[in-house]
Amino acid sequence: MSRVVDQYKRACNSLAGGVSSSTRLNHAVGHAMLFDRAEGCRLWDLDGREYIDLCCSHGATLLGHGDARIRAAVERTLDRGAACSYENELHAELGELLCETVPCLERVRFTGAGTEATMHCIRLARAFSGRTKLVRFEGNFHGYHDQVMWAAAGELGQTEPPLAPISTGVTPGIDQHLIQIPYNRPDLLEQVFDRHGDEIAAVICEAVYYNAGCVLPTDEFAAAMRRLTTDHGSLLIFDEILSAFRMCAGGAQEYLGITPDLCTIGKAVGGGYPISVFGGRAEIMCRLMPEGDCQHSGTYNGHCVSVAAAGAAIRAFREPGFYPHIDVISERLCGGLSKLFEKHGIPGRVQWLGARFGIYFGIDHEVRDYADAKKHDRDMMLRFIAAAIANGVYFHDYGGGAVHHGFCAAMQVADVDEALSRLDAAVATLC
Ligand SMILES: Cc1ncc(COP(=O)(O)O)c(C=O)c1O
Structure with a gap:
């Protein structure tokens, strides 16, 4: 019994496609995610499961939830x-x-x-x-x-x-x-x-x-x-x-x-x-x-x-220290994610600037344009996102080509380390 799935099915009877926005369906899990509450860099779904949010409202909540x-x-x-x-x-x-x-x-x-x-x-x-x-x-x-x-x-x-x-x-x-x-x-x-x-x-x-x-x-x-x-x-x-x-x-x-x-x-x-x-x-x-x-x-x-x-x-x-903090978090998170892929022998490339990043599976060179990005292994991306969600890290898949991810400024070093430890378990399932 999952309240998330039940409530998504309920929504399908009144909302076209069960969502308020077509891209809100998360293709990696096959339904929209329904969240009960959010605080800082964390989300809790309708079943009470907690996630570290690496979608961040598609980029809207750069300060984190409930600032x-x-x-x-x-x-x-x-x-x-x-x-x-x-x-x-x-x-x-x-x-x-x-x-x-x-x-x-x-x-x-x-x-x-x-x-x-x-x-x-x-x-x-x-x-x-x-x-x-x-x-x-x-x-x-x-x-x-x-x-x-x-x-x-x-x-x-x-x-x-x-x-x-x-x-x-x-x-x-x-x-x-x-x-x-x-x-x-x-x-x-x-x-x-x-x-x-x-x-x-x-x-x-x-x-x-x-x-x-x-x-x-x-x-x-x-x-x-x-x-x-x-x-x-x-x-x-x-x-x-x-x-x-x-x-x-x-x-x-x-x-x-x-x-x-x-x-x-x-x-x-x-x-x-x-x-x-x-x-x-x-x-x-x-x-x-x-x-x-x-x-x-x-x-x-x-x-x-x-x-x-x-x-x-x-x-x-504009507060002093805001972007230095973003830089510390992005290096630790994106650098850490790159190392996880290396550790598990997964061909995953991470490119980042500031508070957003891209992950490209199956690409071993710098992605410079759309044609390059489209060559990523989408099947592996979907498996990665599903495994991350199962391990308590929320990523979104929009259903198209390459996808973008990000973190919020409420994220601290300890949150990054927790996210990486959860992602370690997720990446291990891709091998
Ligand atoms: C670069 C860019 N332009 C325009 C839009 C459209 O914005 P909205 O979804 O708020 O309509 C987006 C949304 O993702 C975007 O990333």
Whole structure:
């Protein structure tokens, strides 16, 4: 008798597929995980089993579950009546904090999901540039709207391949405005700008490509994106929904030393409450109504509870010692995991930066792009995740190609050592 499984089955009778979000099914265990409570880096499921969380709400709970600073900010807002769909002083406070912290931000807007943030950012880039074409990189994930749900129809690794929608129901024809090339190929980016330079509204990029695990852009690639977009009057958009605050307070743009024109920020920014952000140069952001002519609105945009939570989260990220702690934990956890694979003779490669990491089974060289990441041994990944969950460490499998994992700042050295000891037992079952 499992309450987790029983309640999942119950959900299947009223929620489509038994979940509130398609990717919430954990393919490694064949059902969604249902958690009763959470604290710091730990989760307890409906059966009372405890897990060390290495999914961390898909990246949203960088501070850990139930952080006291976030809770206090939320409670103060609830005490004021949480007037929804109105502005208060917390919105400007959050805007100021963001603009002080993230290099490209001069003006911001708030959305609910990251999907909305990339959708509005792309619309704004088209409005500002007066052009329609969007350059995107193979495998980079930008959310669930029709403008971005496209992938190569055939073989991977091609320049400007025919594209096919990733889901049924996507509006046909959008692909004529999309140009796709492989990640980390400045030479191909240059060719595409030679061919289409004056039609390109923007280049959108996962500046640290965490959706393929953890893939870093080369210096040449990062510099080429900035140079070519500037030279051709196109905009550079860094999609930092997942990378923001992950390795330093200014996100991937600070880490790489490349300032985009616009960026999107999500997940960690809300400290576990639903808010995402898009923003950038004032001159571009001023094109948004009511100042300009480009629409961005929504009843729940900038909900005061989430805005309060985000302000508290950013203050926490800016505390001295926050990123040195992240670095200590990532070295110990990811280095330790690599050693476990070695010890058991399992071909598992770990790549990490800041608080997120990728595991690639069956790959013995640095993963540099999506085609590389897709070659991982998915069957072994599913077996690893199932064994980790059975041994008290929670990882999520999204059902696609490579997956990303992460830890929270509430994790201490003792938690890492406990996680590694549980994972030792899990990895032993893969042999
Ligand atoms: C880079 C990136 N962009 C956009 C999104 C979409 O964000 P959301 O799931 O909040 O809609 C995600 C979500 O994983 C993401 O990782």
